[in-house]
Amino acid sequence: MEARPVAFVTGGASGIGRATVLRLVDDGFHVAAADRDSERLDDLAASRDHITVHTVDVRDQASIARAMADYPEIRALVCVAGIYQPRAFEDITMDDFRLMLDVNLLGVFAAAQTVLRRMPGGGRIVTVSSRAAIGGTNFAHYVASKAGVIGLTRAMAMELRPRRIAVNSVAPGFTDTPMTRSMPPEQYTQAQALEPSGMAADPDDIAGAIAFLANPATRFITGQTLFVDGGKSL
Numbered sequence: 643m644e645a646r647p648v649a650f651v652t653g654g655a656s657g658i659g660r661a662t663v664l665r666l667v668d669d670g671f672h673v674a675a676a677d678r679d680s681e682r683l684d685d686l687a688a689s690r691d692h693i694t695v696h697t698v699d700v701r702d703q704a705s706i707a708r709a710m711a712d713y714p715e716i717r718a719l720v721c722v723a724g725i726y727q728p729r730a731f732e733d734i735t736m737d738d739f740r741l742m743l744d745v746n747l748l749g750v751f752a753a754a755q756t757v758l759r760r761m762p763g764g765g766r767i768v769t770v771s772s773r774a775a776i777g778g779t780n781f782a783h784y785v786a787s788k789a790g791v792i793g794l795t796r797a798m799a800m801e802l803r804p805r806r807i808a809v810n811s812v813a814p815g816f817t818d819t820p821m822t823r824s825m826p827p828e829q830y831t832q833a834q835a836l837e838p839s840g841m842a843a844d845p846d847d848i849a850g851a852i853a854f855l856a857n858p859a860t861r862f863i864t865g866q867t868l869f870v871d872g873g874k875s876l
């Protein structure tokens with residue numbers, strides 16, 4: 643039997659990342675799930691075959707490199723790891739802002755740069771930005787980090803074209819995950835009511851778009867941001 647191609651997913655332990663790991667296994671990948679939450683990773687590894695897990699902090703490029711060293715070739719990298727810490731603009735400290743950029747933006751850079759030597763014949767990189775990249779209130783540092791992810795995605799797409807690496811971003815709208823469920827319930831309900839369909843996306847809705855862009859058949863799509871937000875950004 644032919645060996646499965648490898649996909650490496652950061653933030654794979656929870657929410658959108660976890661749904662993406664399971665979807666990529668369904669699509670025939672062996673998936674390396676990397677996350678800082680080792681408890682949830684163990685739970686994920688026990689749930690299905692074709693998954694290996696790695697405790698990684700995306701702020702630490704060496705920890706990413708150690709995890710990737712287990713795979714001579716990685717066909718697809720999906721950068722999902724992220725944090726969301728709502729704060730009014732005037733309450734965001736410099737440390738809050740730096741942490742946000744370190745995880746949400748530099749974490750993508752660190753993983754994408756490290757994967758290059760494992761993609762000798764080309765591959766796919768999918769980043770996860772957010773509909774919030776086009777604006778929002780009470781999380782300016784998050785908005786800036788996600789707008790940065792879109793810029794980084796476009797820059798990587800241009801520079802990595804000669805290596806046959808396609809780089810795209812998925813920009814989810816409000817999605818039902820542990821991240822959004824950590825909001826006070828009344829805020830969650832309010833946010834849901836503001837969606838065009840009156841409901842949050844399911845992590846599988848986002849994972850489907852990510853898996854599409856990770857698929858070898860989409861090699862000619864690059865530098866794009868696919869909004870998966872039920873039309874809210876229209």
Ligand code: NAI
Pocket residue numbers: 652653654655656657658659676677678679698699700701722723724725726745749770771772773774813814815816817818819820821822
């Ligand atoms: P989640 O909180 O359920 O999952 C995020 C995962 O990232 C967790 O497993 C966490 O441990 C991991 N992570 C956080 N910091 C890390 C670090 N330094 N190193 C390694 N792993 C780390 O969140 P969710 O909702 O699944 O979000 C996934 C991505 O989608 C994030 O980038 C988020 O910003 C983005 N997104 C989420 C939306 C939503 O409504 N849930 C909307 C738009 C974008």
